[in-house]
Amino acid sequence: AQKITQTQPGMFVQEKEAVTLDCTYDTSDPSYGLFWYKQPSSGEMIFLIYQGSYDQQNATEGRYSLNFQKARKSANLVISASQLGDSAMYFCAMREDVRDYKLSFGAGTTVTVRA
Amino acid sequence: DTEVTQTPKHLVMGMTNKKSLKCEQHMGHRAMYWYKQKAKKPPELMFVYSYEKLSINESVPSRFSPECPNSSLLNLHLHALQPEDSALYLCASSQAPDRGLVQYFGPGTRLTVL
Numbered sequence: 001a002q003k004i005t006q007t008q009p010g011m012f013v014q015e016k017e018a019v020t021l022d023c024t025y026d027t028s029d030p031s032y033g034l035f036w037y038k039q040p041s042s043g044e045m046i047f048l049i050y051q052g053s054y055d056q057q058n059a060t061e062g063r064y065s066l067n068f069q070k071a072r073k074s075a076n077l078v079i080s081a082s083q084l085g086d087s088a089m090y091f092c093a094m095r096e097d098v099r100d101y102k103l104s105f106g107a108g109t110t111v112t113v114r115a
Numbered sequence: 116d117t118e119v120t121q122t123p124k125h126l127v128m129g130m131t132n133k134k135s136l137k138c139e140q141h142m143g144h145r146a147m148y149w150y151k152q153k154a155k156k157p158p159e160l161m162f163v164y165s166y167e168k169l170s171i172n173e174s175v176p177s178r179f180s181p182e183c184p185n186s187s188l189l190n191l192h193l194h195a196l197q198p199e200d201s202a203l204y205l206c207a208s209s210q211a212p213d214r215g216l217v218q219y220f221g222p223g224t225r226l227t228v229l
Contacts, residue, residue, distance in 0.1 A: 033216045043203050045158065045220035052216075091157055095216060101146060101171060101209075103218065105157035 003027065004092050006106035013082045013113050020067070021077040021109050023092035033095045034075040035103065036066065040088040048090075051075055082113045118142075119221035121206050127227045130196060136224050138189040138206030146170075147189040148207040148218060149181060151200075158205055164189060165211060196228045 005024045013019040025034065036048040051059045051066045059066040067076040079086055092106040119140045128134050138147065146165045150158035163171035164183040178200075180192040189206055203225050207218040 035217070037220075043205075043223040043225065045205060045207075045223075047217050047219060050217060089155070093157075101148070101163045101165070102160060108155070108157055110155075 003096075003104040004094050004106035006092055006109050008109045009107070010110040010112070013079075013086075013111060015084060015113055015115050016081055018078060018080045019082055019086075019111060021079070021090050021092070021111070023075045023077065023106060025073050025075060025092075025094050027073075027094065027096050029096045031097065034066070034068070035093040035095070036064070036075075036077045037091045037093065038086075038088045039091065039108075045091070049077065079111075082111075084113050084115060087111060087113045119206055119208055119219055121204075121221035121224050123224055124222065125225045125227075127229065128193065128196065129229050130198070132196075133192070133194045135193065136191040136204055136206075136226075138191075138208075138221055139187055140208040140219070140221075141187055142208060142219070143186075143210075144208035144219075145186060145211045146209045147183060148209075149179075149189070149191050150205040150207065150220075152203040152205055152223075154203075162191075193226075196226075198228050201226055201228045 032053045034051045038046045049061045049064045051068045063080045065078045089108045091108045093103040122137045149161040152158040161175045162181045167183045178195050182190040203223045205223045206221040209218045
């Protein structure tokens, strides 16, 4: 079964607008971590934001925020005030056990920011 | 500093060549990873080294041979590759799982096998 589902293959957003990237996950482990990475066309995977399953508050990092809805098993990424440099592929990922090295990645969402 | 460096950036090799990819980090991380990524797909884990010992091998063909000479360096030795091995190879590092969770990635090596 798919552990991470990203249902939006591609999205267009106007510069300076906000965009929400969907991510749902599937785990029975009570302790897990959720991550978002950005991958521009250059190839480097850039870590954006992390949310732990026991964290009470939604994670925020600058223009990135994670809308964590535990009961719905969703961890959507919100990018506010989009910039042209935000055009990239975005991957949601999960680690199910704090002792586990492995990340389960979603299929990714391509975001294109229009001027 | 969250930098992981990889060399070379691009590599073209024939099926009979032997080459190596290199990865370096100076963040004091004790876990290092190799991933393979095909275009428009998520990365696939190949190997994990923890405290310089091979911890995970995701059933990778023996034509890929990892090596961890010390806690800062990770190599991937390539021999007799196939055209389908052409991909972006990403290195990552993290603290040991029980101490930290974020994997930091390098810029990758784009490998083409002719």
